[in-house]
Amino acid sequence: MQYVEINVTVNGELYNKTVPANKTLLRFLREDLFLNGVKEGCNEGECGAFTVLVDGEPMNSCLVLAAELNGREVLTVEGLAQDGRLHPLQEAFIEAGAIQCGYCTPGMLMSAVALLNRYPHPTRAQIRKEMEGNICRCTGYTRIADAVLLAVEKMDTAEKNQSPQRNQKVLAGTKK
Amino acid sequence: MLPKFDLYMPEDFVEACALKADGAKPVAGGTDVFVNMHGGKDKSARVLDIKRLKELQGQRFSESGLDLGALTTHREIEVWDEIRSRYYAMFQGCSQVGSVQIRHRATLGGNIMNGAPSADSIGPLLVHDAVVTVAGPDGEREIPLDKFYTGFKKFDIQPDELLTRLHVPLPPDNAGSAYYKYMRRNAMDLALMGVSAYVEIEDQHFTSVRIALTTSGPTPMRSYSAEQVLLGQPVSDEIIVQAAETVEREGKPRSSWRSSAEFRTRLLHDITIIVLHEAVQRALKPVALKAEAIPMRQYPGLDGLKPRPKMEDVSCSM
Numbered sequence: 001m002q003y004v005e006i007n008v009t010v011n012g013e014l015y016n017k018t019v020p021a022n023k024t025l026l027r028f029l030r031e032d033l034f035l036n037g038v039k040e041g042c043n044e045g046e047c048g049a050f051t052v053l054v055d056g057e058p059m060n061s062c063l064v065l066a067a068e069l070n071g072r073e074v075l076t077v078e079g080l081a082q083d084g085r086l087h088p089l090q091e092a093f094i095e096a097g098a099i100q101c102g103y104c105t106p107g108m109l110m111s112a113v114a115l116l117n118r119y120p121h122p123t124r125a126q127i128r129k130e131m132e133g134n135i136c137r138c139t140g141y142t143r144i145a146d147a148v149l150l151a152v153e154k155m156d157t158a159e160k161n162q163s164p165q166r167n168q169k170v171l172a173g174t175k176k
Numbered sequence: 177m178l179p180k181f182d183l184y185m186p187e188d189f190v191e192a193c194a195l196k197a198d199g200a201k202p203v204a205g206g207t208d209v210f211v212n213m214h215g216g217k218d219k220s221a222r223v224l225d226i227k228r229l230k231e232l233q234g235q236r237f238s239e240s241g242l243d244l245g246a247l248t249t250h251r252e253i254e255v256w257d258e259i260r261s262r263y264y265a266m267f268q269g270c271s272q273v274g275s276v277q278i279r280h281r282a283t284l285g286g287n288i289m290n291g292a293p294s295a296d297s298i299g300p301l302l303v304h305d306a307v308v309t310v311a312g313p314d315g316e317r318e319i320p321l322d323k324f325y326t327g328f329k330k331f332d333i334q335p336d337e338l339l340t341r342l343h344v345p346l347p348p349d350n351a352g353s354a355y356y357k358y359m360r361r362n363a364m365d366l367a368l369m370g371v372s373a374y375v376e377i378e379d380q381h382f383t384s385v386r387i388a389l390t391t392s393g394p395t396p397m398r399s400y401s402a403e404q405v406l407l408g409q410p411v412s413d414e415i416i417v418q419a420a421e422t423v424e425r426e427g428k429p430r431s432s433w434r435s436s437a438e439f440r441t442r443l444l445h446d447i448t449i450i451v452l453h454e455a456v457q458r459a460l461k462p463v464a465l466k467a468e469a470i471p472m473r474q475y476p477g478l479d480g481l482k483p484r485p486k487m488e489d490v491s492c493s494m
């Protein structure tokens with residue numbers, strides 16, 4: 001079995017690891033870094049529970065090799081909260097009741113972060129289009145879209161009050 | 177779990193060609209290859225990651241058209257302003273591949289070389305007259321995309337060659353294009369049927385026409401005889417319906433669990449009418465407005481239950 005050495009930044013921390021060539025990013029995050037937010041749903045890129053950001057863009061971690069990640073930056077759901085404070089999107093998901101079983105939620109959140117980095121004030125149509133790759137089998141999509149819009153409100157208010165929440169959002173998905 | 181394999185990530189093109197000739201499996205975005213591996217269909221012992229090859233990278237729009245590296249992703253096409261204003265069918269095709277996550281990874285080169293008859297970028301590339309470049313240790317060759325497919329998942333490419341680039345010529349200001357993907361759900365589904373059209377209109381006449389069919393045969397394909405029906409003719413609903421009837425005869429869709437061949441054949445007819453109307457309307461708009469979506473003009477027969485209307489019942493679009 002071939003092994004590859006990688007230097008990869010995950011949630012702001014640099015890791016030097018040796019990984020089997022055939023290990024997916026998803027398995028690397030779960031088994032090597034114990035970041036269990038990312039989920040193995042279908043393993044075929046269909047379900048969205050695999051979503052993490054690589055250099056700021058949402059990707060299917062089940063179809064990405066860990067070996068490809070040398071020098072790159074990964075953000076998972078565990079990296080959203082800062083200083084013990086949930087990200088506005090996480091708060092909004094709780095407040096809007098956008099979670100039932102929670103299996104899809106980490107992927108939903110990561111797609112939502114990417115969405116807001118691209119469209120800070122999205123329409124419902126933009127939310128539906130940009131989050132089309134995340135499947136939820138119990139909550140339904142209306143409350144998830146509600147939660148994204150609520151998070152936008154929260155971030156706008158935070159910006160007006162110049163609280164650090166806004167910076168938090170920028171930090172969460174900045175393309176380096 | 178992915179099967180065990182050795183991974184090669186060369187930066188040197190000749191080295192990559194040698195590895196491919198020796199049986200290593202090229203991987204770009206991996207959205208087809210790794211799915212096949214997870215499912216046990218692909219057991220390649222060696223994987224050749226081609227993403228570091230600069231010969232396959234980059235994309236540029238210029239006076240002569242688009243120069244696209246084979247590694248160009250569907251997302252890059254989707255968010256590119258010039259694509260929307262000049263190559264609208266490509267925007268429609270690429271922006272409907274899988275999901276955002278898939279589109280950030282999946283490449284045009286992979287979409288072509290995977291060879292699926294349902295590939296969403298191919299019909300739009302065919303009607304925009306794309307030319308592919310394949311290269312190997314002995315140099316490169318340019319092949320029109322419609323000649324590149326030689327059969328189901330078969331291409332005019334040698335074992336030591338890689339698909340390196342695509343060239344898509346610049347359409348004139350009087351051109352318009354459209355792609356319609358028929359799906360059972362709004363996202364994450366393959367095309368049950370798809371038709372692409374490209375037209376140039378001068379003095380209300382079709383002066384250039386290309387039509388391509390998706391999921392209608394072993395490969396994405398041009399419908400040359402339908403193009404001939406329109407060429408040189410004044411634009412009218414009658415002639416568009418005639419073209420659709422020709423497409424319906426020329427397409428050879430199969431039955432699958434997604435749909436029967438009969439339903440697909442009927443869709444071919446109706447979708448051809450939709451995309452021709454849309455392409456004509458876009459051709460008539462100034463370039464600055466070509467990027468806008470055009471509301472779908474439904475043909476009265478689209479609901480599939482009513483008998484097709486007689487020619488007299490169809491109003492003229494111009």
Ligand SMILES: Cc1cc2nc3c(=O)[nH]c(=O)nc-3n(C[C@H](O)[C@H](O)[C@H](O)COP(=O)(O)OP(=O)(O)OC[C@H]3O[C@@H](n4cnc5c(N)ncnc54)[C@H](O)[C@@H]3O)c2cc1C
Pocket residue numbers: 044045046201202203204205206207208209210211226232246272273274275278281282283284285286287288289290294295296297337338339340364365366367
């Ligand atoms: C969840 C999901 C949804 C999808 N939805 C769609 C959809 O809606 N529409 C659609 O058309 N497709 C869809 N696909 C299929 C796939 O994403 C596309 O075909 C994609 O464009 C493949 O690109 P890739 O770079 O990932 O290819 P890869 O998987 O890397 O490669 C595909 C094939 O091409 C070969 N190859 C790649 N690049 C080259 C090259 N430069 N030279 C020679 N050979 C090469 C590889 O060896 C392999 O045989 C979907 C896939 C998934 C997993």
